[in-house]
Amino acid sequence: MPDTTFLDSTELVLNMGPQHPSTHGVLRVILKLDGEKIMGTECIIGYLHRGVEKIAENRTYAQFNPYVDRMDYVAAISNGLGYCLAVEKLLNVEAPPRAQAVRVILTELNRIASHLLWLGTHALDIGAITPVFYCLREREEALKIFEKYCGARLTTHAFRIGGLLYETYEGFEQEVRDFCDMFLPKVDEYEELLTSNRIWVGRLKNIGVLTAEECKEYGVTGPMLRAAGVKWDLRKAQPYSGYEKYEFDIPTGQNADTYDRYLVRMEEMRQSVRIMRQAVANIPEGPVMGKVGKVIKPAVGEAYVSIEAPKGELGYYVVSDGSTQPYRCRVRPPSFVNLQALDRMVRGGLVADIVAVIGTLDIVLGEVDR
Amino acid sequence: MADEQKPGGSEAPPPPGGGAAGPPAKPAAPPKPAAAAGHPAPPKPPATMAATPWDSDLTRELKERFGDRIVETSTYLGQNFIVTKPDAAVTVLEYLKLEADFDYLVDVTAVDWPKRPERFDLVYIVYSFARNERVRIKTYIAEGHKPETAVGVHLTANWLEREVFDMFGIEFDGHPDMRRILLPEDWQGHPLRKDYSILQQDQRWVQENMNIESGQ
Numbered sequence: 001m002p003d004t005t006f007l008d009s010t011e012l013v014l015n016m017g018p019q020h021p022s023t024h025g026v027l028r029v030i031l032k033l034d035g036e037k038i039m040g041t042e043c044i045i046g047y048l049h050r051g052v053e054k055i056a057e058n059r060t061y062a063q064f065n066p067y068v069d070r071m072d073y074v075a076a077i078s079n080g081l082g083y084c085l086a087v088e089k090l091l092n093v094e095a096p097p098r099a100q101a102v103r104v105i106l107t108e109l110n111r112i113a114s115h116l117l118w119l120g121t122h123a124l125d126i127g128a129i130t131p132v133f134y135c136l137r138e139r140e141e142a143l144k145i146f147e148k149y150c151g152a153r154l155t156t157h158a159f160r161i162g163g164l165l166y167e168t169y170e171g172f173e174q175e176v177r178d179f180c181d182m183f184l185p186k187v188d189e190y191e192e193l194l195t196s197n198r199i200w201v202g203r204l205k206n207i208g209v210l211t212a213e214e215c216k217e218y219g220v221t222g223p224m225l226r227a228a229g230v231k232w233d234l235r236k237a238q239p240y241s242g243y244e245k246y247e248f249d250i251p252t253g254q255n256a257d258t259y260d261r262y263l264v265r266m267e268e269m270r271q272s273v274r275i276m277r278q279a280v281a282n283i284p285e286g287p288v289m290g291k292v293g294k295v296i297k298p299a300v301g302e303a304y305v306s307i308e309a310p311k312g313e314l315g316y317y318v319v320s321d322g323s324t325q326p327y328r329c330r331v332r333p334p335s336f337v338n339l340q341a342l343d344r345m346v347r348g349g350l351v352a353d354i355v356a357v358i359g360t361l362d363i364v365l366g367e368v369d370r
Numbered sequence: 371m372a373d374e375q376k377p378g379g380s381e382a383p384p385p386p387g388g389g390a391a392g393p394p395a396k397p398a399a400p401p402k403p404a405a406a407a408g409h410p411a412p413p414k415p416p417a418t419m420a421a422t423p424w425d426s427d428l429t430r431e432l433k434e435r436f437g438d439r440i441v442e443t444s445t446y447l448g449q450n451f452i453v454t455k456p457d458a459a460v461t462v463l464e465y466l467k468l469e470a471d472f473d474y475l476v477d478v479t480a481v482d483w484p485k486r487p488e489r490f491d492l493v494y495i496v497y498s499f500a501r502n503e504r505v506r507i508k509t510y511i512a513e514g515h516k517p518e519t520a521v522g523v524h525l526t527a528n529w530l531e532r533e534v535f536d537m538f539g540i541e542f543d544g545h546p547d548m549r550r551i552l553l554p555e556d557w558q559g560h561p562l563r564k565d566y567s568i569l570q571q572d573q574r575w576v577q578e579n580m581n582i583e584s585g586q
Contacts, residue, residue: 046552051568053537054561058568089447216473216499219526230499237502301419301446304495304506306476317493319481322417328562332477332495340529369552 022125022355025365048369056329061296069155072367077110078309086305086316090298097284099163100242108272113142114310122359162292176280204259208345208357218341222312227253227261234308258360335363421446451506459509460518471500475524480538489513519545537562
């Protein structure tokens with residue numbers, strides 16, 4: 001007779017994903033459980049690996065531009081901006097002021113679209129069905145502006161190396177202004193639904209805590225770092241694309257938990273509206289394309305350029321050997337790096353909390369796996 | 371065409387320690403002129419990065435501390451980088467973290483230069499919140515060399531080094547979990563090496579696991 005009975009708790013290994021609605025894609029997490037308590041996790045990733053960095057080495061600089069949209073596909077414009085800035089750095093050119101202003105508007109609009117998708121799905125994972133409909137309704141308005149501007153809604157390829165391909169369309173400014181006016185009260189509406197909702201607070205408060213020290217250890221950036229109280233945003237720390245001209249605040253939290261990360265992202269959407277309003281009020285006249293040759297051929301060298309994407313620091317490390325193709329194009333993906341902290345955030349917690357924590361990480365598997 | 375004696379010249383990698391001669395001039399790297407490919411290329415771009423020496427309190431401190439294990443301190447396009455001997459990279463990272471506030475390891479990656487004796491560039495990017503400054507630590511390692519892991523200094527290095535192993539086959543010594551991360555564990559080959567063609571794949575793996583002749 002074994003001296004254990006079925007009442008003894010032994011470790012249970014539970015597989016979650018890759019096909020699981022709350023993993024936001026194809027993330028597989030192996031959970032080690034003691035009853036409902038998580039003893040450890042292991043992430044299995046790579047299901048969406050397409051070898052984007054290898055593709056870059058076999059395309060010209062301009063040809064690779066659309067590929068970056070397919071990494072973090074809910075924030076394609078941010079991806080494109082980072083890549084264009086990196087190649088522009090290698091070429092030592094800058095986009096003209098008009099292009100920079102339009103870039104800021106579209107990137108902030110994309111940040112809102114990305115945060116809206118995060119909010120809707122995060123709430124859905126927790127069990128609140130309503131917000132996702134509202135979020136997607138407003139996201140639609142943002143996507144309509146993208147569609148009108150460049151013809152695509154998701155993988156937009158909105159920017160070109162050196163500036164923009166398209167002038168803004170007739171009525172662009174007015175539509176952005178209308179969006180800002182429409183959107184700000186909506187953020188309050190979402191907050192009314194969630195911020196003081198007892199279930200929402202109960203599921204989020206003190207869940208998935210990652211302190212500032214731990215964030216730095218794990219290289220976690222973006223809203224997660226800010227919710228831990230670190231007032232750091234690349235748009236302020238190392239401004240690019242003219243962000244130094246706009247007034248905005250960096251929202252921070254104190255408790256470094258899932259609830260604070262929710263509050264930080266909500267405030268970020270308001271700040272994005274603030275930036276867009278300033279930018280759209282003052283779009284300089286002039287060309288939208290800088291002095292970049294038809295054939296993009298940077299001198300031998302390398303550059304690392306990073307931007308504040310909705311998920312955190314998105315960096316491109318591009319090495320040129322003097323030819324028309326990147327010799328190496330490394331993407332520093334915020335989702336990949338942030339996901340590494342999952343184990344630290346859920347260990348010792350309850351199995352139900354892992355869904356909340358994956359939601360708060362705001363990962364996109366296309367970017368994790370590249 | 372005097373250039374033709376150098377085969378495949380346009381791909382010739384910058385020699386290690388290249389650039390505008392870093393302060394401790396390394397004997398191994400006399401800046402070589404660019405060699406053009408078979409066809410006559412009128413304006414020859416310089417084959418090495420036109421980096422300029424970088425001199426600051428930090429570099430002086432590092433040179434004093436590490437001597438000739440710091441090979442080069444340079445700046446290119448306003449971005450600073452430090453080249454170290456392979457065995458010094460992690461020690462430098464640790465020193466930068468503890469003594470100079472570079473407490474955030476942004477990225478670890480590699481670049482393959484198959485024609486160079488030290489085949490890989492291993493690149494660490496670190497950032498300091500206190501200084502708002504970013505520095506790249508580079509080191510040149512030969513095929514088969516097992517660099518020390520940086521996990522003991524920055525926990526982020528865990529997955530980042532696993533990805534470097536997956537893509538380049540560089541094994542990190544002392545890494546707690548040296549496995550592939552993006553590709554399947556039994557995949558053969560390391561795709562970001564330059565001798566791995568873009569159409570290449572692990573045929574056996576694809577046939578066995580996906581039941582198709584080819585993924586192409």
